[in-house]
Amino acid sequence: MEQLKHFTHEHLLSLVQLQPDHNNEKSDKEDEDEDEYKDKDDIVVEDRYVGKCKMCEEEIFSFHLSYYSCKDCNYSLHKYCAQLPTTQQNHPLHPGHSLTVFKFIRTTYSEWACDICKNPRKMFYNYHCYICKFTMDIICATMSEHKMDHPSHPHQLQRSRSWMISFCYACGNKHSGTFYNCSTCSWFWIHLECALLPAKLLIHQSTNGSFSHSHLLTLSYSFPYIERKAMFFPCCRVCDDGFKYYNWHLGCNKCRYYVHVDCATSTRDAFVSSILMPAGLGKTYKNFKDDDHPNLTRYPFPDESVNLVLMHLFINKGDLLIKGKIDGQLFSHPHPLILLENGSLSLHDPMKKVELLCGGCVRPITSLPFYKCSEHDCGFVLYEWCTRLPSEIQNHYDHPEHPLVLLPKIPGNLLNVFKRQVCNLRSNGFAYGCEECEYYVDIHCAFIPDVITHEAHPNHLLLRCNSSADQSKRFCKACNQYIQLGFHCPTCDFYLHIRCVLLLPRTIKHKYDKHPLSLRYYPVENHSSEYFCEICEDELTRVVLSLQHVFHVYAHCLCPPKTSV
Template identity: 45%
Template sequence: MEFKEVQPEEIIQHEHPLILEDLQSMFQNYEEDDDDFDDLDLIAMQNFKSKCDICGLGIDWYHRYYYKCSQSSCSYSLHKFCGEMSTTFQFPAHPIHTLHLNKRSNSWSCHSCHTKHRDGICYHCSICNYEIDLRCVTFAGHIMIHHPGHPHPLISLTVNPALSMCYSCGKEHKGVFYHCTTCFNFSIHVNCVTLPFKLTLNHHVHMLTLSYSFSVIPYYSKCRICGMSISKHIWLYKCSKCRYYVHIDCATLRGEPFMSIFSHGITMTDSNFEAADYPNLLHYPLPDESYNMLHHVLRGDYQHFDKIMILKKVNKHKQGLHIHSSHKHPLLLINSPKTSLHNPYKRIKLTCDGCLRPITTMPFYMCSRADSGCGFYLHEWCTRLPSELKNHPGHPQHKLVLFHFPPSDLAYTGFTCNICGLCCNGFGYVCSNCNYLVDVNCGYIPARITHEAHPNHLLSRVDASSIQSGSTTMACNACAVIISGSELCFRCSFCDFYLDNRCALHLPKTIKNKYDKHPLKLSYSPIENHKSEYFCEVCEEELIPEKWFYHCQECGQSIHSACAPLILQSEQDVNSLNDQEGVYKFLNMKFGALRSFRGHHHPLSFLPGTKSDGCCYICLGELQSLLIFKCFTCKVAFHVKCYRKGKKSWQVVERLRLDFRPKHPKHRKEPKHQRPLTFYPNEVMRPITGHWKAIDDVIKQL
C-alpha cells in the first residue's frame, strides 16, 4: 500500500515533552536603562539558529515561536507551524479538494516544487493523485516573519527586486521588502529587517540599541556621525546613557558622509592643511580665562600692526607710577601679589577696563587711588594697544582709531560692537566717518583658526552675507543660533560646519566657577555615562547638552556657556531663558560704576537687571537681563534706556525727584461686601437641526 493516513502525533515522535519558546520575549520588555538586561544575552538571542526536525529548514528569531525539548540535554526543535500541523490542509494551488496527511512508502514527486522523494510524509489528494511535501506546506510560515519593531506579522511577496520607500529608515530602496497585511502603508526593506539589535562603534564606549519608536526626542538632537537632525518617525541607534543618537545608515556605515565623524569633536587623522604654512595660527579654545588673544598679539607673535602707544612717566622719583590717557588718576604697576587677582572660588571679580577680561596674571596696572574706591585696572598689554587699525576685515575702507572712553552719551551704557554684536564699555576702535565701532577684542579677529570641536580642519573667517543666498540660513554649531547676514563667522570650507565669532573666540577651554571646586571643561556634546537630566548650576534652568556647555566630570555638574562668567551672587538671576545660549551677553561690560542723578540724594549703580529687581520705575517693564540703574538705599531701579530716552525731559527728572521720596501709605477705605447676584434665564435656547427634506424642496424650486 502506497499511502497510509497518519496523525500529527505519529510524526512528532519524541520521548520528552515539548515546550513553546518565545525568542523575542526579552526584546518586548527590554528597557535600555535597566541593568537586569545583559547585552550579550540579547545579542545571543537575536543570533539564535537551529534546525527543524520535521521540515529540515532553519529556525531563527524572526520565526519568534518554536518548540523545543524540555530536557536541556536534548536538541530536538520544531517550527511552531510544523509542531501544530493538522491532518488536513487546504492548499491554494489545489483549491478544489482538501489534502490529507499521509505517509508514502515509495518514490514520489512534489507537485508544487517538483522535488523527488523516495518516501516520507506528504499531504495527498486521493481523487486527483496530487501531493505536496511538508516544505511547500510550511512555505507560508517561512515567508512570514515577526519583528519586534512592528506589532503585526510581516510577509514578503516579492520575487524580483522592487523600488519602494522603507518605513524604518525613511529612504527609498530597491530590493526585497516585507509588508504588513494589517497596516496599509508599512513596508520595510530586508536590510533594515536584519539590522542588529545591538552594535558597537569605534568612537563610542557603550553599545548602541536599535530603537523603533520614541515618545520624546530632544528638539536639538542630531546624529552624532553625520550631524543631521533626528526624526522620531524613523528607527535609529541610541545610547540613553549619553544621549547619543545615530542614524541606522550612519551606524552601519552604509551611508556615512565623508568628513562627518569629527563634526562633533571626534578626531580624524587626516588634516586638510599644512601646519608649516600657517606659523601664526591660533588654536581654540584658549586654555582658560587667563589667556587673552590681545596678549598673544601684542607680545609680538603676530607682525601686522604699525603704531604702538607708549606710556609716559609722571614722576621719575616714584618708580612704577604712570599716567595713561584712559584714566584721570596715575596708575601703579603691580608686580607682586599686593592685590587679589580674579578668583571665582573666592567671589573676587577683577576685570580689565580695557579688554573687559579677567586679570589673572601679573604685571598689571591699577589706579593709585584704589583705596579711595576707584576700581580702574588694566592689563599690561592693554596699555600697548595700537592707536590705529587699517584694513580691518569688517571695515576696510577707512582706518579705525583707538578710543578709551565711549562717546559722551554712551559713557556708562557702552556701545554695541559691529562685529560681535555685544555691548561694551571698555576700549574700542571707531571710524570717525561712518561711526563704525568695534571693541578691542574684535579689532584683532583672526583670519583663520583651528578649533577642538572640529579638529584638523582649518576654519576661515568669512562674511556670512557672502555665502548666504535666498532662503538658505546658517546656524552656529555651538549655540544653534541663526547667523545673520551681516556677521563675520568662521567656516570650514570642506564641511558644513559654522561657528559665530562669539562662540569661536570667547569661550575658553576651561573655566572656574564658585559652584564647583574643580575647573569645568567646555563640552561639545552630551557627556558619556551621564544618565540624569542636565540643568545649569548657576541659573537652575534646563540645559540642552547638544549645545556647547561647561561640565565637571568629577562632580557631574554642568553650566550654560552663557552662565559661566556669573560668579557673584547678585548676578545669578541675570540671564533670561532667551539669553542662555552662546556667550554671556554682558561679557564686554564692567559693572558697579556709581552715578549721581539730579533730584536724588543717593548714587545709583550701573548693573545688569535681575529677577529680584522687579520692574522699571519709569516704564514698569521687566528689568531682568537688561542694563539698569539701581539705588540700593531706596530699593528702586529703572532701565538705562528709559533714562537715555528722557534725560532731557524735565518731566522725567521731576518724576524721579518726586517718586524717590519716601512714601507713607495712606489709609484706604475697604469697600463694603456686596452680595453676589446670579442671573437665571427664563428660557434656555437649544440649537435646532434643519430638516433635510425641506432643504431639498427648496433646492428643487430653485
C-alpha cells in the same frame, strides 16, 4: 513531526524549535549590567541567523520559529520547505495541473527563470508542470509561509513576492531586495536587514573610529514628539540630522546619545565618513597640516584671563622691552600707570568676590605683571599687551572702507558703553572705530583671525564667514541662534558664533562653586540626574558647563559679557 526522512538527504532530520524574539526591552537590572560590554570591539549581534536552507538556499532566522536539522552533518531546511510534497495538485499559482518538484530542469540550458518572480536560477529546486512547461522556484511556491512576527508592529508581516526597490519605514532610506509588509497597514514596509537589527548594539571599533559610544545602545521603534521634547530635540550624533517620530533609532538614555539605525551600522570607509560625508558630532580626521598654519589660533581659551587673539600679535616680535611706567593719557586716563610685578593687590577671584578687569580687553586679571594706576584710590588696570595695541587697523574684514582707529573711549558715550558691531554685545573697554560711519568693534573682534580650530569640532579648520552676505540661514552649534558673522567648516557644515568662540573658555571659576568648571559639548556619560542650570534652574539644552556631573550652569548664565565698571 519531530523527525522527518526527507528525499533530499540520507539522514533523519530533527525538528528544532526557535524562540520568537519578542523580548526587545530589557529589565532595569539588565540595563544596569550593560557596562560589562564596554570593552568589546564588535557589534553585539543577537542569535538571529541560524543557518541556510539547502532547498531554497535562503537563510534560516529566529523569526521562522522552527526548522529541520541533521544532527550528523551540516544540513538544514526551513520547516515549510521540508514539508513540501513532491507533487502538488491545484497550487494557487498554477491550478488545474499537477506540479512535480525537481532539483533542476534537464534541458540544454544551464540556467532557467522562474515564471512567477522572473529571477534566473541554476541548480535550484523548483516545481515543474509537464503539460504547459510551467516552472516555479521553491521560494515562490512557499511564499504564503514567509511571514514574520516583529515586535515593532502589532500585525503579522508578509514577505514581498519579488525583489523590489522601495523606502523602508524603519530607517527612512531607499533599499533594494527583500521587504516585509503588513497587509492591514499598507504603508508599513521594512527591509529585511532592518528587520534583523539587534535589540542591543555596541558601537566601537566596528565603525572605523568614526564615532563610538561605550554603552550599549537600545533599539527603539519610534521617537514620539513628547520624548524628543523631553530630550531637547536631539540630533543624530553621527550625521547631526534630526529624528522622525516613526523611524527607528538607537539610543543610550543615560548619556542622551541617539543615532539613526543606518548611521550606527554604517561600515563606510573612515575617510569617506569624516571628509566626504557630513561628520556631524562624531570623530573627525585631520584635514590640514600644522606646518601650513604655524600661527593657527586654537580655541577655546584655556581660561577667562587668556586672550590669544591679542597675544598672537606679539608672539613672533622677539623680546620686547617692558616699561616700568607709562603715561596714562595715552589711554584717556588722567594718571600715570606703573608696572605691578609683585605686591599685595588682590587678583580676580569670584569666590572672594574680588573683580579685577583689564580696562582695555575687559578680561579678568589673574596673574602678574600688569599695569595699575599710580593713584591708590583709582582702580584702573591694564594688561601689558593691551598697552601695545596698534593705533590703527587697515582693511578690517568687516569694515574695509575706512581705517579703524584705536579709541580708549567712545566719543559722547555715557560710561564709554558701546555696542560691538561684530558680536552685537556691549562693552566699555577699548575699541577700534570709524567715527565717520559710527562703526565700533572691541579689541577682541578687531583681530579675529581668518582661520581657527576649536575643540568642539577638532581636526578641521574653521573659516571666518559672513552668513548675511550670502543670505544663508546658518545656526550656531553652541547656542542654536542664527549666525551673521562666525566660523564655518565647509566640509561638515559646522557653524559657531564669534561670541560663542570668544566668551566660552575651556575652564572658568564661579562664585557659587569652589572648583573650576569645564566646558562640555555633549551630555556626560553615566550622569545620575537631570541636566538643569544651578542659577536659572532651566533645563540645559546645547552648550553645557559642568563639574563632576554635579554643578551645571547655562553658558549664557555663567559667561555674560563683562564690563570694567
